[in-house]
Amino acid sequence: xxxxxxxEVSIVTQHSVCPPTESDREVKGLHVITWGCQMNxxxxxxMTDVLRPLGYQAVDAPDAADMVILxxxxxxxxxxxxxxxxxGRLRLVKETRAAEGQRTILAxxxxxxQAEGAEILARAPYVDIVLGPQTYHRLPEMVARAARAAGxxxxxDFPAExxxxxxxxxxxxxxxxxxxxxxxxxxxxxxxCSFCVVPYTxxxxxxxxxxxxxxxxxxxxETGAREITLLGQNVNGYHGEGPDGRVxxxxxxxxxxxxxxxxxxxxxTTSHPRDMDDALIAAHRDLPALMPFLHLPVQSxxxxxxxxxxxxxxxxxxxxxxxxxxxxxxxxALSSDFIVGHPGESDADFEATMQLIRDVGFAQAFSFxxxxxxxxxxxxxxxxVPEDVKDARLQALQALLRTQQDAFNDxxxxxxxxxxxxxxxxxxxxLSGRSPYLQAVHVDGPDALIGHIAQVEIRERYTNSLxxxxxxxxxxx
Ligand code: SAM
Ligand code: SF4
Numbered sequence: 001x002x003x004x005x006x007x008e009v010s011i012v013t014q015h016s017v018c019p020p021t022e023s024d025r026e027v028k029g030l031h032v033i034t035w036g037c038q039m040n041x042x043x044x045x046x047m048t049d050v051l052r053p054l055g056y057q058a059v060d061a062p063d064a065a066d067m068v069i070l071x072x073x074x075x076x077x078x079x080x081x082x083x084x085x086x087x088g089r090l091r092l093v094k095e096t097r098a099a100e101g102q103r104t105i106l107a108x109x110x111x112x113x114q115a116e117g118a119e120i121l122a123r124a125p126y127v128d129i130v131l132g133p134q135t136y137h138r139l140p141e142m143v144a145r146a147a148r149a150a151g152x153x154x155x156x157d158f159p160a161e162x163x164x165x166x167x168x169x170x171x172x173x174x175x176x177x178x179x180x181x182x183x184x185x186x187x188x189x190x191x192x193c194s195f196c197v198v199p200y201t202x203x204x205x206x207x208x209x210x211x212x213x214x215x216x217x218x219x220x221x222e223t224g225a226r227e228i229t230l231l232g233q234n235v236n237g238y239h240g241e242g243p244d245g246r247v248x249x250x251x252x253x254x255x256x257x258x259x260x261x262x263x264x265x266x267x268x269t270t271s272h273p274r275d276m277d278d279a280l281i282a283a284h285r286d287l288p289a290l291m292p293f294l295h296l297p298v299q300s301x302x303x304x305x306x307x308x309x310x311x312x313x314x315x316x317x318x319x320x321x322x323x324x325x326x327x328x329x330x331x332x333a334l335s336s337d338f339i340v341g342h343p344g345e346s347d348a349d350f351e352a353t354m355q356l357i358r359d360v361g362f363a364q365a366f367s368f369x370x371x372x373x374x375x376x377x378x379x380x381x382x383x384x385v386p387e388d389v390k391d392a393r394l395q396a397l398q399a400l401l402r403t404q405q406d407a408f409n410d411x412x413x414x415x416x417x418x419x420x421x422x423x424x425x426x427x428x429x430x431l432s433g434r435s436p437y438l439q440a441v442h443v444d445g446p447d448a449l450i451g452h453i454a455q456v457e458i459r460e461r462y463t464n465s466l467x468x469x470x471x472x473x474x475x476x477x
Contacts, residue, residue, distance in 0.1 A: 036073025
């Protein structure tokens, strides 16, 4: 996949953030539509932060917005078509506002913008700004140019400078209620799995320095976060520069984060089996704040397919990591990603995946039919698997995973677990929170518990949640 450029566009090349002028500071509406993973949720919050000094404030609807950002995801099937359909809807909003004498700046961000920037400007010339995931820090400059320029502004560079050096720290947790927060510590990927667009859209792997992560984490805790989820495409491959000048891995970073007063829980996602080192496994044993729940995608249980996917590990390697993790932290619960129908996958390969699932036992998982991404090696590979075969395999695999998820949740019934309460449930007097294993838990309890952890005896399991009773009215953390 190559990065293409439109011709009649203004290309931002400088990395300074323009100081806001007086007229910039009048209050303007900003509406951000976010698709995709938690990293996009985090990025949307950071784009909002970077535009705040220009007077932009979040509004709930695009028709009240002077600027609309569509933050896109390229992972799912027909991603570009979904973007064009949404842009058609936003075009009508823009035209209606224009008829009322109001200007709307329309920006497309994220991985589809990175991969299809020129195509977007060709098919949707009413778009004002196209920006890739590595250039959010240049948004103020792009907005200034879009306001002045007749044509569109495109910036899908992979700049030499680190965007985090130019972005303000996150101002507050991004989730409603503000008790759980995301924090991106690592971006990009050099692993080039056969099926995946990420190395082309997010660029090379890079990690933020330790101090920058700690500063942002402290700020998030000061503004209310009790739980932080560290984000990265290969988050356990984190290798940030430490304050001692040495390279720190995720284990060292997690230890430093665990020392922040008030930060009760730390999670991280998404991990790669190749980067699951001994220090990180030991951190699961030694750091109570590191939650015993790990999303560790394996994709396939067949060594032949894992090699074709260029994953760099075997099914036995994965089983071995799971054993070592369970040795270090016996109650650790696992989640994973699976792809069925990668080119060349035979019935025997698929059965090897089913066997791996039976052997490991997952508390939760995401599963997908392989779908070709233009420009990736697997898209042009021979032996594509017919759709009906993929459908049947996905159904069988999801049925097995569902059984395991139900069994895992059933296993918590009767147990006492610490729950971090994050808000109200749907019924009056009900609180909702999360167990260490990322299960949604509901109890009847006082509002004063929101933001605290309390012990709950789990009584019942529903399809996607648990209910229980408080065995300790007073929060202990
Ligand atoms: N970095 C993570 C890893 O290596 O496991 C995965 C990140 S990827 C953004 C999220 C998931 O989307 C993958 O684990 C994979 O299961 C799924 N995925 C990615 N490309 C896909 C494709 N072309 N077809 C189907 N599923 C895909
Ligand atoms: Fe994509 Fe993950 Fe493979 Fe990187 S390691 S190419 S992000 S699936």
